[in-house]
Amino acid sequence: MTAGTLAKWRVSPGDPVSQGDIIAEVETDKGLIEVEVFETGVVESLLVEEGAKVPVGTPLAEIATVSVPASVSAPESAPESASVSAPASVPGRIISAGSSEVDLDGPMASPAVRRRAHELDVSLQGMHGTGDHGRITLDDVEGPAPPAPSDRVRISPYARRIASERGIDVRRVHGTGAGGAIRASDVLSAKVPAPGKPVSAAERMQRAIAAAMTRANDEIPHYYVEHAIDMGNALAWLREVNASLSVSERLVSGVLVLRAVARALHKHKKLNATWQGAEAVPSEEIHVGLAVSLRGGGLVAPALRNTNEGSLSDLMARMIDLVSRARAGALRSSEMTCATITLTALGERGVDSVTPIIFPPQVAIVGCGATAERPWVVDGQVVPRPVMHVTLGADHRVSNGHQGARFLSALDRLLQDPEKL
Amino acid sequence: MTSDEIRTTLLTCLSDVAPEIGDEEIEDDADLRDELDLDSMDVLRWVQGIHKALGVEIPEEDYGKIATLGAAIDYVAARIG
Numbered sequence: 001m002t003a004g005t006l007a008k009w010r011v012s013p014g015d016p017v018s019q020g021d022i023i024a025e026v027e028t029d030k031g032l033i034e035v036e037v038f039e040t041g042v043v044e045s046l047l048v049e050e051g052a053k054v055p056v057g058t059p060l061a062e063i064a065t066v067s068v069p070a071s072v073s074a075p076e077s078a079p080e081s082a083s084v085s086a087p088a089s090v091p092g093r094i095i096s097a098g099s100s101e102v103d104l105d106g107p108m109a110s111p112a113v114r115r116r117a118h119e120l121d122v123s124l125q126g127m128h129g130t131g132d133h134g135r136i137t138l139d140d141v142e143g144p145a146p147p148a149p150s151d152r153v154r155i156s157p158y159a160r161r162i163a164s165e166r167g168i169d170v171r172r173v174h175g176t177g178a179g180g181a182i183r184a185s186d187v188l189s190a191k192v193p194a195p196g197k198p199v200s201a202a203e204r205m206q207r208a209i210a211a212a213m214t215r216a217n218d219e220i221p222h223y224y225v226e227h228a229i230d231m232g233n234a235l236a237w238l239r240e241v242n243a244s245l246s247v248s249e250r251l252v253s254g255v256l257v258l259r260a261v262a263r264a265l266h267k268h269k270k271l272n273a274t275w276q277g278a279e280a281v282p283s284e285e286i287h288v289g290l291a292v293s294l295r296g297g298g299l300v301a302p303a304l305r306n307t308n309e310g311s312l313s314d315l316m317a318r319m320i321d322l323v324s325r326a327r328a329g330a331l332r333s334s335e336m337t338c339a340t341i342t343l344t345a346l347g348e349r350g351v352d353s354v355t356p357i358i359f360p361p362q363v364a365i366v367g368c369g370a371t372a373e374r375p376w377v378v379d380g381q382v383v384p385r386p387v388m389h390v391t392l393g394a395d396h397r398v399s400n401g402h403q404g405a406r407f408l409s410a411l412d413r414l415l416q417d418p419e420k421l
Numbered sequence: 422m423t424s425d426e427i428r429t430t431l432l433t434c435l436s437d438v439a440p441e442i443g444d445e446e447i448e449d450d451a452d453l454r455d456e457l458d459l460d461s462m463d464v465l466r467w468v469q470g471i472h473k474a475l476g477v478e479i480p481e482e483d484y485g486k487i488a489t490l491g492a493a494i495d496y497v498a499a500r501i502g
Binding site: 239243293327328 | 440454458461462468469478480
């Protein structure tokens with residue numbers, strides 16, 4: 001995400017605000033995001049008007065904070081000024097409604113340049129960019145590694161200029177000249193892409209997903225470990241608990257897995273981290289992002305903050321709230337950015353297992369398949385047990401398979417003692 | 422309460438859980454999870470909505486009996502008194 005449109009102010013100058021209050025709504029590629037304030041104080045001024053589109057990081061409002069408990073007469077309570085900035089959505093490379101793109105923690109390069117670099121197998125990391133502000137250009141990418149002849153489009157300079165003026169991708173034009181060279185007449189007869197076609201929210205979201213996943217596949221050396229977990233104890237416990245709870249307090253098995261993942265991370269901090277530039281920074285807090293598929297297309301993975309804390313009932317209520325808001329397009333900015341690992345559960349759709357792709361800048365993702373009755377050996381006997389395949393995808397720059405395997409074993413152990421979750 | 426009234430209430434509860442379904446026609450014998458792409462949390466929220474609207478508490482072991490709209494209408498009708 002590079003920019004957002006300030007849809008609505010929820011506060012006015014002079015209003016008191018507390019940490020965590022929602023002060024504005026911003027329309028982004030990921031839907032409407034609620035902007036939280038991280039200070040307690042009084043709104044001094046609003047710096048952006050409703051309807052204005054501003055880049056990520058733009059100060060939105062000024063908030064006067066009071067450093068000592070508010071006291072009308074205290075002259076020493078010098079107000080400090082704090083400002084709230086436009087939220088940076090999911091950190092990383094997200095394409096906005098326009099076509100510009102900002103890579104928040106990697107080298108600056110346009111999608112076309114990245115694509116070319118990928119085609120040529122050239123790494124952008126550490127490359128010196130000769131464009132504006134060190135931006136890596138096509139020439140930078142192609143310079144050190146000339147494209148193979150078969151890759152090169154044969155086209156006359158005139159035809160190339162026409163193509164560029166008309167927004168036509170010359171790689172898609174059939175050349176009728178000598179050796180397949182593209183002539184001006186080929187370009188003129190090529191289909192011009194529909195101008196200014198409005199991009200739907202679903203398309204924007206898919207582009208954002210495409211950008212994040214392309215980056216993950218390009219940059220993260222994934223490794224995978226998979227483990228089959230006997231869910232018999234967990235489900236039996238859940239049935240017993242749910243039978244005693246009122247319908248409004250019932251739990252689903254997903255919340256047990258969510259909690260177990262968070263608890264298993266306690267001793268496996270290398271998986272609970274974010275990749276920042278050249279190294280992974282472990283997170284003290286555990287915020288598991290929950291992949292939520294939106295009916296009608298789209299996918300978001302907002303975070304359930306401090307997933308390891310509070311009671312299971314509390315976590316269940318928070319999960320329902322988060323998923324409902326995700327589907328209604330009412331997520332908060334911090335929820336979109338603070339996840340330290342992601343959990344994706346596709347078992348509901350009946351698949352046995354999932355091999356997930358890490359959501360940058362995170363360094364691990366857990367994928368669950370269906371919990372299904374399988375033959376299982378218990379005390380030397382083959383018995384039917386509900387078994388769930390869990391796959392950990394992790395960044396090999398940060399952890400290795402041995403650590404990943406230990407994490408899955410810990411997850412298994414935790415799910416055998418559900419009452420302790 | 423007539424069967425049609427129950428149907429209307431169940432559909433209202435369903436659209437609270439999955440507003441995306443809109444006016445989509447739901448066949449009485451279609452599997453709701455498949456047809457409407459519901460997951461177990463959606464089903465739970467639907468069951469909670471039915472409980473709130475009609476006072477009928479559907480235990481977990483009976484979820485299989487409300488897998489289709491037709492079955493759910495019959496199930497609720499038999500317990501609504």
